[in-house]
Amino acid sequence: GAGVSQSPSNKVTEKGKDVELRCDPISGHTALYWYRQSLGQGLEFLIYFQGNSAPDKSGLPSDRFSAERTGGSVSTLTIQRTQQEDSAVYLCASRRPGEAEKLFFGSGTQLSVL
């Protein structure tokens, strides 16, 4: 597709369940980022991929959060044993090699933990 695609667009889950969020970056974009946007808050960095490796995962809030990227393309963010404070919009972004600042964002996944 032409842009960064995220799925699902909305996810409602019960506390304690695991969820998987998917990101399809723009073809050819080697770098991929996950951010979290909570109500009334700014964007909180979670993890950065360069290719399939994650040189910076310092933003993951706890060991319940993990992410992987395969084939230098699709990435999955997994949240285990979800808590109500995990409710937020999870944003994925990608960028071309050599354009360090210009991120292309998806529309996000709205996660609601009941």
Place this chain on the structure above:
Amino acid sequence: GNSVTQMEGPVTLSEEAFLTINCTYTATGYPSLFWYVQYPGEGLQLLLKATKADDKGSNKGFEATYRKETTSFHLEKGSVQVSDSAVYFCALSGGTSGSRLTFGEGTQLTVNP
């Protein structure tokens, strides 16, 4: 570590009014500075950027100047339109942030006809 602080919102203006959204930053080294915009129902997109002190970024009538002496990057537009209604995010990269972008809290702008 790096941080970005934006003026508290939301901001409501009438069409053709002058807009200023304040942004200040804390960073080591020489960061690059950005404004991103999020229109309703869309993903964030880059609005403008400046990569060194005294640079002015501009796009779609918006401007921001990189002021190192005041560590600021305020967004301005001389005459806003209803279509400018969106959330605006100030951000920086570089320094201790490395390749990640550090964002401010975002400012909701509503322009009424």
